[in-house]
Amino acid sequence: MKVGILGGSGYGGLELIRLLLMHPYVEIEKVVSPSYAGQELSSVFPHLNQVELPSFVELDALEVAEGVDLIFFATPADVSATYIPTFHGLGVPCIDLSGGFRLRDGAVFEEWYNHASPSSELLREAVYGLTELNPEQIEHANIIANPGCYPTATLLGLLPIMKEKWLSRNSIIIDGKSGVSGAGRKVGLGTHFAEVNENISAYKVNEHQHIPEIEQVLSELVKKETRVSFTTHLIPLTRGMMCTLYVGMKESHSTAEIIALYEAYYENHPFVRIFSEGTFPTPKGVAGTNYCDIGLSVDHRTKRITIVSCIDNLMKGAAGQAVQNMNVRFGFPEKTGLVLTPVFP
Ligand SMILES: NC(=O)C1=CN([C@@H]2O[C@H](COP(=O)(O)OP(=O)(O)OC[C@H]3O[C@@H](n4cnc5c(N)ncnc54)[C@H](OP(=O)(O)O)[C@@H]3O)[C@@H](O)[C@H]2O)C=CC1
Ligand SMILES: CC(=O)N[C@@H](CCC(=O)OP(=O)(O)O)C(=O)O
CATH class of the missing domain: 3.30.360.10 (Dihydrodipicolinate Reductase; domain 2)
Structure with missing residues (x-):
């Protein structure tokens, strides 16, 4: 399957890239960063030298949604709250690493995040993606709100x-x-x-x-x-x-x-x-x-x-849990791409 990553130049997005490069069923199709649009990832992040990846692109929802089966949002909560409704409307499932869709009550979101809340209908539709709590709901979700770290x-x-x-x-x-x-x-x-x-x-x-x-x-x-x-x-x-x-x-x-x-x-x-x-x-x-x-x-x-x-x-607190949720949502074994041994010492 093909995925897009919004916020690919941030720490959460880079960790997603590291994991998805090891995932046997996923191809990274689009990586969005307004600051670095047009540049190759390896020119901004030399640790990605000689890794095959598309260049950074602008956040143009129609272009980014084209040809992808899933979008990860590794962006601030206000960006997710603003753009997920558009991608959802285009029929693309979204996994959001931010707090944009975790709270069920829009007024509570506005109080703690100082930003206009997504519609109550979308907040109701979003599923809280703590995999160990509600895997059955995640299997059918089109907006998965990855928990905070x-x-x-x-x-x-x-x-x-x-x-x-x-x-x-x-x-x-x-x-x-x-x-x-x-x-x-x-x-x-x-x-x-x-x-x-x-x-x-x-x-x-x-x-x-x-x-x-x-x-x-x-x-x-x-x-x-x-x-x-x-x-x-x-x-x-x-x-x-x-x-x-x-x-x-x-x-x-x-x-x-x-x-x-x-x-x-x-x-x-x-x-x-x-x-x-x-x-x-x-x-x-x-x-x-x-x-x-x-x-x-x-x-x-x-x-x-x-x-x-x-x-x-950055892993169970963000990108790792997002990949775990993707595995559950798309029917891959839960551990796919996540069988890793800790870096010790
Ligand atoms: N870091 C962590 O441990 C955790 C983070 N999170 C959440 O995950 C999300 C990402 O966090 P993190 O990677 O640490 O953040 P970073 O600050 O490292 O990265 C933010 C990313 O969002 C992009 N971005 C910012 N503003 C916009 C915009 N207006 N339009 C499009 N893209 C934008 C940036 O792109 P550009 O470089 O082009 O500005 C960058 O790629 C946040 O919501 C954070 O709260 C959740 C759990 C843990
Ligand atoms: C050290 C540090 O500043 N950590 C951040 C973690 C943010 C985070 O996990 O993001 P969400 O708000 O999307 O959950 C904080 O405490 O706000």
Whole structure:
């Protein structure tokens, strides 16, 4: 099948290109970048020297949609919210790496993203693409909203206990940490080497756009409005993300019991790996792969569980999960093009 990539000059788009070049059933037909239109990819990104790819093109919806079976949007949320309706109208399925179609309520989108929302009809039609949560819906979706990177690590860390209703309500605290590629390729003081290196900083405290996304999914899961405390930190890694979650239990359970619950839930989900008691994951342990690694421990004194969930923000947090969703949507085996071993050390 033939695909187009919007945002092919960004970190998410480049990671999609890396993965799709290894995918046996996909050909990259169009790569869009307004800044580099007309230039060869290898002239902008020398690491793609001698790789056969089409040159960058402008964002002309009719031209880009012509001859492709699927479009990936690796663009800011406002760009996806503006252009996906056009591609959808032309009958081309879209997988959106941005937050443009993740929230069901347009007013909530406008509050957190400061941009006009897509129509409520399209928001209803879009499917939240957390593959481990709703593969049946993804199989039939024409707009797949790939989850954000922090929501991916957080929700995978919470799904089994949320489904079992073992959690005491509104007790969830999420301490998230991301490498700098999570902020995209654009330059800015916030990602300046001299200020990020050998440093750590909290950002968007109580204002992060992933708060309503996480709360929406959790509320739908337990059918009760659920709130979370969520703080994000920038750390001096190029790629990688760790979310440490602290959650209260309704009743006491042992670590072994919790681990057994997670192992059973993820038995048929090849990209989630549950660690044995006393061991915990690291971002390096998933680097360059689509894995989400999870470690768990019960604190009996506080009746809380500590959950450590690690992903590569550009992979399971973005491009890897997008390819996983494409596989599910187009009937390829879920792991196609994603069988990778972490880059360690
Ligand atoms: N980086 C990450 O870890 C994650 C990112 N995401 C989301 O994925 C999306 C892409 O992120 P990322 O790759 O990091 O971002 P980058 O800033 O690295 O890249 C953005 C891309 O969007 C293109 N773009 C920007 N404005 C326009 C426009 N008006 N019309 C057409 N194209 C445009 C840029 O093209 P040009 O170079 O021509 O300007 C560039 O290719 C974002 O929505 C982000 O929030 C989601 C999960 C994780
Ligand atoms: C380090 C850093 O700045 N990370 C970004 C991650 C953005 C992201 O995942 O994009 P979506 O909003 O499309 O989900 C942030 O925290 O906003």
